[in-house]
Amino acid sequence: MPIVLERCGVDNVIGEFRCTGHGNSGHGCNSLLRILKSDLYVTVSYDRDGTFERYITFACPVCYAENDVDNFPDHLRWSLPTRVEHVKRQITAQK
Ligand SMILES: [Zn+2]
Numbered sequence: 001m002p003i004v005l006e007r008c009g010v011d012n013v014i015g016e017f018r019c020t021g022h023g024n025s026g027h028g029c030n031s032l033l034r035i036l037k038s039d040l041y042v043t044v045s046y047d048r049d050g051t052f053e054r055y056i057t058f059a060c061p062v063c064y065a066e067n068d069v070d071n072f073p074d075h076l077r078w079s080l081p082t083r084v085e086h087v088k089r090q091i092t093a094q095k
Pocket residue numbers: 019020028029030031060061062063064065
C-alpha cells in the first residue's frame with residue numbers, strides 16, 4: 001500500500017525558496033525559506049493599458065520583502081487569498 005509522505009492539503013509544502021525579492025523590490029536577504037501553501041497570496045499588477053497580471057507571492061519573515069513564485073500550478077492558484085485576506089488571516093490566527 002502506498003505511504004503518504006505529504007498530503008495535498010491546506011498546509012502542504014510548496015518548496016524551498018531563497019528570499020531575493022524576486023518580481024518585487026529585487027532586494028531580499030537571501031534567507032532560505034520553506035514555503036507552505038498557507039504562506040502564499042495573490043498580488044495583481046495593473047498595466048497602463050488596463051490589462052493585469054496575477055502573481056503568487058510570499059513575504060519573507062526575516063526582512064519582509066515580497067517574493068513572487070514562478071511556475072505555480074494553475075489549479076492551486078484560485079484557492080489562494082489576496083494579500084489583504086492573507087494579512088487578516090494571520091492577525092486572526094495570532095489572537
Ligand atoms: Zn528576506
